[in-house]
Amino acid sequence: MVCLILNQLKAFFDLRGDTASIQEITERINAGVRFRGTNLSVLILAIFIASIGLNMNSTAVIIGAMLISPLMGSILGIGYGLARYDSAYIRSGAGNLFAQVLISVAASTLYFCLTPIDAPSSALLARTSPTIWDVLIAVFGGLAGIIGVTRKEGGNVIPGVAIATALMPPLCTAGYGIATGVTAYTVGALYLFFINSFFICLTAFIVLKIIDIPSKIARDSVEFSRQKRYLLTFAILVTLPSCFFAYQSVQENLENAQAKSYIEENFKAPPRLAISYTLDNEKKMLTVFTVAGIAEDDLAALTEKLHEKKYLRPFRLEVFSAETTEEREKMEAMINQRLSEVEKRAIPSVQEQQTVTALKSAREESEKQGAYILDWNREARIVFPQISRIAVGSVQAPAGTGDKSAALSETQIAFIYLQSDMDEASRARLTEWISDKAKNRVEVHFLPEVPPAEAKKGL
Incomplete structure (x- = not known):
């Protein structure tokens, strides 16, 4: 048979x-x-x-x-x-x-x-x-x-x-x-x-x-x-050389997939909302650009979660925000350094081109936020003394239609940190005032301002 x-x-x-x-x-x-x-x-x-x-x-x-x-x-x-x-x-x-x-x-x-x-x-x-x-x-x-x-x-x-x-x-x-x-x-x-x-x-x-x-x-x-x-x-x-290149390619794809999953799990909800991120497979570095700042203890917890991902265990996590002038300057210096490093490389891969795009996007967002943060913090805190500070940002997401090829829509977001309670009427007025200032609808989130000492106790 x-x-x-x-x-x-x-x-x-x-x-x-x-x-x-x-x-x-x-x-x-x-x-x-x-x-x-x-x-x-x-x-x-x-x-x-x-x-x-x-x-x-x-x-x-x-x-x-x-x-x-x-x-x-x-x-x-x-x-x-x-x-x-x-x-x-x-x-x-x-x-x-x-x-x-x-x-x-x-x-x-x-x-x-x-x-x-x-x-x-x-x-x-x-x-x-x-x-x-x-x-x-x-x-x-x-x-x-x-x-x-x-x-x-x-x-x-x-x-x-x-x-x-x-x-x-x-x-x-x-x-x-x-x-x-x-x-x-x-x-x-x-x-x-x-x-x-x-x-x-x-x-x-x-x-x-x-x-x-x-x-x-x-x-x-x-x-x-x-x-x-x-x-x-x-x-x-x-x-033999092609086998080595194939191994590198598969490894990078696995790392990129887990990085995307990690960002979606940890940086897609207020107050930790990512503007963009870059993954440097060579230097084993994940850089996240956020709307609001991240406390050191919170950063340590996020790093632990990062290392729970099998292919991201060797990676270090760094987080930048454009919330203050000092942080914006630090972000700008880092972005310029990374862009310079990519430009000097012999072969800018597709992933490195995406990294350049993400870095430039973060820089543009930082410059735009700088003007908003300065004006809004100065004016709003006069009218609403309960405000401790305001963080501003924007994210891009599908327009909500079933068509995945549709253009992304940009949503502006403001985080209002309160040092004392604010009633609903004041919150509504403040939300309207911010949308009027931005000349666009702004998604506003109110958060309590936790002093560093208390934050450490809570953690």
Whole structure:
């Protein structure tokens, strides 16, 4: 029974059934390897299209460039040469691929030297840190590609493989790194291109061996065994760095997810309401910007809760507010320092770009609150002597509709700290006065002002 099932499975996945003739396969490979005339012209056009797409962060344009790129042909040619153990064919394919890479990088470097838009887009950044998933995509894409080439009817497999493996964008990203003087961009992008090229070549070799492409050496020869060992060893060496990058990526995603959960649990209700937060995975620091100040004892309790999260145990917690002039100045100094550190880094990742956005948002909020706090505290305390101080802030949240893509609405919030009780009528008048001052509806919260000594006793 087991043998019958295995035979059925073997028949289902048999690649020899609709294999094209050896002559037809060879002609297709030769057409792809040929690097002159049409292929050369199309390559140069594809380079500029991909560079523009990466520069403008346009996915549709990048896909268009990948579809017309002729880079796949030379890579499959090297795999074909390996399968036939034909050193002359391998040299020809490798030489053509090397020339294509040089032309691609040179043309993209020229474009990025001339373009006025020099900020790295997310599409560019995505090609600088390859992971094990890029290896898997190259393997599966390479398998699909060579299977398509060796069929009687080629079909539309190759265009799909060209999109999936994305050979052109890494070369354009390398050109961007050269144009901007960021070596890390160039190295990361070329490593991604090498991963894709090597594993497409390796899978082509494997499939061509499965369909018994004629070879200059026998399968049971010493030369063939040596070739397999070299390819396996090289595959492991190529994969190792991507495994490390994948581990880093997974770790950061887990840390970011738990940080978001921690903020939602501890900084989403008055008086501890967060304006924004940043997570520095490298320095293991979670920075929260709040509307109102946080007492030291309260900060210690929040730190304990932070360390209850498995992936946030190594992190330190720091909290800044714009409640007083001194705190605003401290926040401003910290934000400027962090922004300067991010700008100096070789590769500003997507997460670091989000950090920059959060820091700038916190700074703008601090500047806006400064004017409110100064005026409101001075005027309101004259009319309402029960007031100890006023803290002001704003938060952004979905507009309340079911559409998650809808624009965020901003809600202004004021915390009124009372040193003595205030009746409901006075509270209503004060709320109306604050909304009138802000020229907008303000969500007002009344809180008792607890002296530091009493706060410590309570805790």
